[in-house]
Amino acid sequence: MTGKNLSPLAIERLAKKRWAEAHGRTWAKASKRERANWLAETEPLIREEHGIAADAEWRGGDWHAPQQADLFDLFGTPEVA
Numbered sequence: 001m002t003g004k005n006l007s008p009l010a011i012e013r014l015a016k017k018r019w020a021e022a023h024g025r026t027w028a029k030a031s032k033r034e035r036a037n038w039l040a041e042t043e044p045l046i047r048e049e050h051g052i053a054a055d056a057e058w059r060g061g062d063w064h065a066p067q068q069a070d071l072f073d074l075f076g077t078p079e080v081a
Helices: 008-023 032-049
Strands: 057-059 062-064
Touching: 008 032
Parallel strands: none
Antiparallel strands: 057 062
């Protein structure tokens, strides 16, 4: 769906790296409140930079539109007669 496959974990890593660059201290030294605020502010920006819709969901190793049915997911769904 996107040009660059950036997982939620990769987005979090990038946000942590930007925290260290912006604040001059490591992520481990940030308070829980600082971490939560930073992630809330930074995640939408990173998604936008990489062409990931704000409401996109991470499933099966890729981003999908919310509640989009996977037409080829035959496993895990009841058989249709």
